[in-house]
Each structure stands twice: as C-alpha cells, then as structure tokens.
Amino acid sequence: MFEDRCMLKKTLIPLALLALTNSAVASPFDDLAQVEVLPGWRAANGDHIAGLRITLAPGWKTYWRAPGDAGIPPVFSFNGSQNISAIAPHWPTPDVFDSAGMQTIGYHDSVVFPLTVHSNDPSTPMQISGRIDIGVCEEICIPVSLDFDALLPASGTRDSAITAALVDRPMTQAEAGIGHVVCSVDLIEGGLGVTAIFDLAPLGGTEVVVVESGDANIWVSQSRIERRGTQIRASVDMVHHTDDSFGLDRSDITITVLNGQRAVEIHGCAAS
DSSP states (O other): OOOOSOGGGOOOEEGGGOOOOTTOOOOTTGGGEEEEEEEEEEOTTSOEEEEEEEEEOTTOEEEOSSOOTTOOOOEEEOTTOBSEEEEEEOOOOOEEEEETTEEEEEEESEEEEEEEEEESOTTSOEEEEEEEEEEEESSSEEEEEEEEEEEEOSSBOOOHHHHHHHHSSOBOTTTTTOOOOEEEEEEETTEEEEEEEEEOOOOSSOOEEEEEOSOTTEEEOOOEEEEETTEEEEEEEEEESSOSSOOOOGGGOEEEEEOSSOEEEEEOOBOO
16 A cells, blocks of 8 residues: 655656555445546646546545644555556645644645656556545544546646646745755654754744655654744654664655645755
C-alpha cells in the first residue's frame, strides 16, 4: 500500500507501488462521499492532466496528506490502470479545523485532486482505475473506500475545476521570498526535537506550521510556533514508530505554513 504524504514534490509514483492489498473492502458508509474522475486533457508534452473530485455529504469533511492527530490521510491506489506508467497527485491548499480542541487539516464540501498522468504511449487513450481511501468526519470519523474507473482520451479539453485546483496550491519558497531555512535537531526522550527557523512576511490571521519528515514511519507532533517580526520558529517532536534511534534527512523535510486561505511550502532545510 502506498501512502502519499508528500506529493507536491511532484515525485512520480511507479504504479507497482500504488496497489492496495486485496483485504481492502468497501465501507457501508460510502454514501458519505462520492468520487468522480475528471477526464481532463492531454498536455503538449504528452502528459495527461486529470482529476479526482471528492464530493462529501453536507457537514462532513475529509483530510489533507498531513491531517493532524485526529485525521486520516488519503491513500491513493491506481492498480488496474492501463497505458499508464506513473501518476503524480497534487494537493490543493487545505483548511485548518478545530476538532474538539484538536487541530486537523483538510477539506469540506468537496475537493479536486489534480493528477499528472504519464503514459506508456501518449498517442493512445489511457484507462485510469483504482481506489482512494479517505477519512470522512462530522461528529465521528469513518474510513471510506471509493473505487473509480474511466477512460482518459487522447485529446480532451481543459477542465475549469482541475485548473482551479492546480492554481489553488501553496506558494513555493521562492514565490514567498523565503531565503535560507535552518532545521536544528536535538535528542529528546524517545526521538528527536526539530526546530525550523526561517523568515516569512506574515500571511495574516492565525498561522499554522506543519512539518513533515518525509518518512511515513515517523510520527510528528503539532508544531509549537514562535513569530518575531518576519522570523518564524516552528518546533516539533519526531518519534519513530518502531525505532528509538533513527536518522533524519533534512532534505526530505517539508514545511508548510497555512492560515486557512493561503499557504507556503518549503522543501528541505539546512543544518545551519
């Protein structure tokens, strides 16, 4: 099973890594969410731009790739697809929710996940098939499995919903005017304490900083944020699920600053 936690790096996903296990079964609560393939269009370079639209029941929400302790991150599977070599999902800027005093991050009402699809033969149609496993929450959280299957035509026309979701992305480090980013690492009981330090003009409102390790086996706490003028210091604890002693590659760290409307995403940081 592939758990997609850091795909805004636009890393290509080999299809062999995206298959869910045969033990996955449909949820009796599938009516809480529906999935639709937006067939999209073929780009000039031969890639296909498609989308998965998730529509939620009124009052329900679903989650981002780093959803917080009370959320369930989406898991994509594209097993069964034909004439497709790799797929790169993209993540629109999420909202920040307060759930019974716990911070969660995700989407309400609906969300479109754009997909960049790479073909074995761009001159012929592609068949995209698979499943997305998500958590949907209102008063309670329920795991839901949604199957999809659609033909991606060799031509197609631009889709406004996909285009809007692609535009609704976090700013890059360069776009936000962020220069040097430092991550200090200290030993703590059972893991590592990591503090990211960088300069960023205030986004406005309440800012949330999410730190991702790049390793699905490492739990990362909610960040403790200190802002002094343009400088942000965001500290988290990192604990490995199985190993008290583990290495951390700073180049794999992703730092996202959110304020509920805008976002900035930073990839990698330096020791000093």
